Amino acid sequence: MPVITYRQALNDALAEELERDESVFLMGEEVAEYNGAYKITEGLWKRFGDKRVIDTPISEAGFIGLGVGAAMMGLRPVMELMFWSFAYVAYDQIINNAGCVRYMSGGLINCPLVIRGPANGGTNVGATHSHTPENFLANTPGLKVVCPATPADAKGLMKAAIRDNDPVCVMENTLLYGEQGEVPEGDYVIPIGVADIKREGTDVSLIAHGRAVLTALAAAHRLHEEFNISAEVVDLRSIRPLDEETILDSVRKTHRAVLVDENKPFCGVSSQIATMIQEKAFDDLDAPVQRVCSLDAPAIYSPPVEELQLPTPDRVIQKVLAVS
Amino acid sequence: MSVARAEKPKTGSSPVDYAKAPINADLKPEQKLRFLADMLRIRRFEQASLKLYQQGKMGGFLHLYIGQESVAVGTLALMGENDHAITAYRDHGHALVVGMSMNECMAELLGKATGCSKGKGGSMHFFAPDKNFWGGHGIVAGQTPLGLGIAFALKYKGLKGCCLTYLGDGAVNQGVFHESLNIAALWDVPVVFIIENNQYSMGTSLARSSAIKSCLAERATGYDMDWDIVNGENLYEVRAKTWEAMQRAHEKNRPTLLEIDTYRYYGHSVADANAKKYRKPEEIEFYKQNHDPITLWENRLKEEGIADDEVIKKLDDAAKKEAAASVQFAEDSPFPELESIFDDIYYEVDMGTESGQTGRHFFND
Numbered sequence: 143m144p145v146i147t148y149r150q151a152l153n154d155a156l157a158e159e160l161e162r163d164e165s166v167f168l169m170g171e172e173v174a175e176y177n178g179a180y181k182i183t184e185g186l187w188k189r190f191g192d193k194r195v196i197d198t199p200i201s202e203a204g205f206i207g208l209g210v211g212a213a214m215m216g217l218r219p220v221m222e223l224m225f226w227s228f229a230y231v232a233y234d235q236i237i238n239n240a241g242c243v244r245y246m247s248g249g250l251i252n253c254p255l256v257i258r259g260p261a262n263g264g265t266n267v268g269a270t271h272s273h274t275p276e277n278f279l280a281n282t283p284g285l286k287v288v289c290p291a292t293p294a295d296a297k298g299l300m301k302a303a304i305r306d307n308d309p310v311c312v313m314e315n316t317l318l319y320g321e322q323g324e325v326p327e328g329d330y331v332i333p334i335g336v337a338d339i340k341r342e343g344t345d346v347s348l349i350a351h352g353r354a355v356l357t358a359l360a361a362a363h364r365l366h367e368e369f370n371i372s373a374e375v376v377d378l379r380s381i382r383p384l385d386e387e388t389i390l391d392s393v394r395k396t397h398r399a400v401l402v403d404e405n406k407p408f409c410g411v412s413s414q415i416a417t418m419i420q421e422k423a424f425d426d427l428d429a430p431v432q433r434v435c436s437l438d439a440p441a442i443y444s445p446p447v448e449e450l451q452l453p454t455p456d457r458v459i460q461k462v463l464a465v466s
Numbered sequence: 467m468s469v470a471r472a473e474k475p476k477t478g479s480s481p482v483d484y485a486k487a488p489i490n491a492d493l494k495p496e497q498k499l500r501f502l503a504d505m506l507r508i509r510r511f512e513q514a515s516l517k518l519y520q521q522g523k524m525g526g527f528l529h530l531y532i533g534q535e536s537v538a539v540g541t542l543a544l545m546g547e548n549d550h551a552i553t554a555y556r557d558h559g560h561a562l563v564v565g566m567s568m569n570e571c572m573a574e575l576l577g578k579a580t581g582c583s584k585g586k587g588g589s590m591h592f593f594a595p596d597k598n599f600w601g602g603h604g605i606v607a608g609q610t611p612l613g614l615g616i617a618f619a620l621k622y623k624g625l626k627g628c629c630l631t632y633l634g635d636g637a638v639n640q641g642v643f644h645e646s647l648n649i650a651a652l653w654d655v656p657v658v659f660i661i662e663n664n665q666y667s668m669g670t671s672l673a674r675s676s677a678i679k680s681c682l683a684e685r686a687t688g689y690d691m692d693w694d695i696v697n698g699e700n701l702y703e704v705r706a707k708t709w710e711a712m713q714r715a716h717e718k719n720r721p722t723l724l725e726i727d728t729y730r731y732y733g734h735s736v737a738d739a740n741a742k743k744y745r746k747p748e749e750i751e752f753y754k755q756n757h758d759p760i761t762l763w764e765n766r767l768k769e770e771g772i773a774d775d776e777v778i779k780k781l782d783d784a785a786k787k788e789a790a791a792s793v794q795f796a797e798d799s800p801f802p803e804l805e806s807i808f809d810d811i812y813y814e815v816d817m818g819t820e821s822g823q824t825g826r827h828f829f830n831d
Contacts, residue, residue: 204645207610380825
């Protein structure tokens with residue numbers, strides 16, 4: 143299996159879907175001639191031309207709305223937000239239009255739209271560019287949200303998102319773009335709504351999504367090496383729909399859960415997971431569910447401090463030790 | 467501003483006789499009668515809906531189109547196979563003109579399962595994609611980038627069509643509208659933006675909301691876009707100028723911004739508590755007496771020898787009868803079942819596809 147970067151995996155997925163389906167087009171700021179602010183679309187404009195890969199003015203509300211209209215007409219727009227943080231100026235288009243148009247039309251319309259881009263802190267760009275809105279968007283029935291953590295998942299979920307007939311928000315991570323991993327060749331599609339056990343374990347379940355999966359894996363490695371604790375790492379991959387069974391199966395096996403989440407703690411994704419575990423697996427728990435989230439403040443600029451604001455392996459280990 | 471508008475010339479005194487415009491010259495009498503019938507249908511439908519609202523049979527908002535009928539009728543009747551339309555929340559008139567039935571519309575107002583959106587959308591959210599009608603949108607100017615996207619899709623697919631994208635005068639001050647204007651002109655998107663200027667954004671007059679007070683369409687010059695002002699009470703003028711814009715879209719993929727002057731008789735919505743405070747009753751009465759689009763069109767048809775009082779009464783009676791029947795239909799229809807609340811959210815779930823069956827989509831207990 144070839145080893146490629148998360149960036150390349152996304153690029154491959156986009157290229158393959160552009161090749162496969164004429165109704166797919168890419169649109170966003172700097173996606174074409176500039177080759178993408180983070181080079182996710184590198185080479186695609188040259189290969190597919192002006193019609194399929196389109197640079198926009200800086201008008202998120204305008205071009206995301208355009209994408210919704212085009213999707214209602216049966217096209218499959220893949221819209222890049224240079225940062226998911228910029229979604230906040232296109233919220234009406236994402237929530238009210240993409241998220242609600244099927245419902246409000248009584249099922250007459252569907253919106254096969256993909257909105258993608260990075261949604262992460264940890265790059266010292268201040269609060270405005272460091273938002274992680276997966277919890278906000280997953281709070282809207284009608285939207286789907288996926289957060290791939292590995293190159294293989296990035297490819298498989300991107301292809302699934304483009305083929306899906308509902309609006310899908312794909313949340314990437316600038317800190318993962320350069321990460322390498324094995325990616326199956328060929329038409330590799332991962333169903334949306336299926337979690338993945340990234341590391342098997344027996345003593346505690348570390349449940350995470352996005353880059354927090356790597357944090358959890360680093361913590362699991364040290365828990366094993368330094369404390370002889372066997373941690374299982376559950377990667378949600380998809381926030382909505384959510385693979386409830388895989389989460390509950392893991393907790394029923396390990397009897398302990400520590401949720402690792404780069405969201406802020408208040409109503410973050412892990413809040414939903416925690417409530418679900420206590421509703422459905424309370425009797426299986428040997429300890430209270432614990433959470434390790436981003437520290438509850440706007441993303442700080444100061445580089446060494448921001449590193450500590452996000453979940454770290456140390457904080458995960460402390461929580462695990464507290465319930466073990 | 468409203469006073470100045472009230473002094474505008476009556477129809478017929480325009481220097482240009484739009485009846486002679488090519489799009490109007492070949493109109494058959496039955497088409498002209500159809501325009502009258504549709505305007506009457508909108509008015510009678512809405513009067514019937516108002517009665518239901520006042521009886522407490524309806525929830526939420528009811529934004530009435532009465533007074534503006536000539537705009538929807540004059541513009542939408544021009545639509546060909548590949549022309550599409552999208553509007554804001556004052557959408558009943560547009561819905562009826564594109565061919566949605568009074569029954570499904572009235573049932574939707576009452577929140578019934580037989581409504582056009584199965585009771586899930588309400589007054590502001592009527593849709594009929596099979597009739598190229600894409601809503602019915604509740605957020606001011608929210609429909610404008612969608613109309614842009616619909617037109618973009620037409621061009622992408624190589625179809626010769628356009629999207630008539632309606633907005634109110636209040637919507638011209640929303641940012642996303644300006645983003646849409648810029649993209650439309652920048653990329654040659656075949657969209658026709660139609661400002662239905664009824665002079666009030668809720669209770670705020672144009673004079674109190676627009677820096678440029680004489681003209682809203684002129685804002686198009688900032689985006690290198692063609693624009694025009696239309697006397698909305700003159701159906702021939704509405705048709706002639708809208709058709710010109712549609713041809714510009716069809717032939718050159720160039721967008722247009724039209725401002726059609728019109729007037730609404732009722733409040734912003736029926737729930738508008740100040741409906742009679744921000745303008746004088748005399749102003750409304752003046753419009754009804756001098757600028758009512760239905761009366762003016764009736765007079766025109768009489769002048770042309772196409773209709774007399776008897777013909778008009780017949781059309782009006784038919785509209786009233788149709789409206790009354792739709793009230794009956796709506797009242798007799800059942801409300802949606804509670805379980806249906808989870809239908810029509812995700813296509814993949816509704817269709818039972820593989821993608822709709824992986825993972826949990828809904829988070830009830």
